[in-house]
Amino acid sequence: MRKPLDRHELWSLLSEKSDFWTELDVVQVTGSTNADLAAAARHGAPEGKVLIAEEQASGRGRLDRQWISPARAGLTMSFLLRPTLPREQWGTLSLLTAVALEEALKAVCGVHPKLKWPNDILLDGRKVCGILAQVEGNAVIVGAGLNVSLTEDELPVPEATSLAIAGASTLDRAQIAAAFLAHVAAVYATWNEQGPASVIERWRRNSATLGRHVAVSFPNGRNLSGRAVGIDGSGCLEVAAEDGTVETVAAGDIVHLRPQD
Known part of the structure; x- marks a missing residue:
């Protein structure tokens, strides 16, 4: 059985770790969490809004590729940021998100991800998560699709993997999501205050791309x-x-x- 996410449990876990996030919604199905938050941003939604979908009907990755995952088998989520740094530095927010997820998965799941430029997370050389950031006015919407409990038969492509396949110590999506968002908030605070140099250095240390x-x-x-x-x-x-x-x-x-x- 794939346990559904409990919004109240997740909010409680997240609130213990971070006070940055302002709103968190969990929906059963939507077309695209990024598209939903982009619409919210256009209507003035504040920074710190998070949307998680148990299933996406029209998920989109880079280059308009479709992102497919069975219901409750992954973490499909987006969050809304309103950065204070100059717009030309916003492109590093994908790297920031990758760094935060790498650190969270290492701490919570006991796995050792590597980062593929520009926005993929790899386990054993296979993609476990994709990240997509898009600018909407003065906001940036960042989406992540993390494969959690998918089996080999459920993978969309042979080059993909999941936390379950990689032998993660936990597949508790609430624990993973709370840790991930807490890491995002911490790294984002440093990014906003000091610029992207620290994020870029942390990304370099765990890169699967550099030198290849x-x-x-x-x-x-x-x-x-x-x-x-x-x-x-x-x-x-x-x-x-x-x-x-x-x-x-x-x-x-x-x-x-x-x-x-």
Whole structure:
């Protein structure tokens, strides 16, 4: 049995860990938690609003890919931020969210995730979570889809995994969600006060991308291959091509290549 989330239990757990969050809703099904919070942001919803759906009918990942998960098998959630840093630094909020989730999963579930640029969490080289941040006026909506109890047969693609498959010490979604949101709040406070440098350094330490040969597919159809050598101050990936030139990648689809590729 996959236990449904109890909003009151979750709010109680979260309130013990953080006083940042202002509102938390749990719905049985929705089209997209990001779309719902984007609409709320347009109507003036305050920072700190969280929405969790037991099931998404029209979940969306990067490049408009569909994100599918069985009901109550994962954590499908979005939260609303209104950053005080300059807008050109908002792109690092995906890295911030990845760092917070990596730290929460390590603490609560006993697993050791790695971070794939720009917004994936990997366990044993397979994707356990995707993150999608979008700007809505003066707000940023950040969504995360974490596979918790999915079996191998339920995975949407062979490259995916779940906490259950990876042998996590707990699959309690309320405990995981509360820890994740508490970590987000703590990292976000530092980010707002000091800028993104600390987030970027924490991301670098747990990166699965840096040092790897990668293939980059740009939104305009162009391709690039080379070694991922760094992350700049705005969260862009730096890729060294074979001719020695280093290109800064702000947006693109990244594939980790094996040495023989």
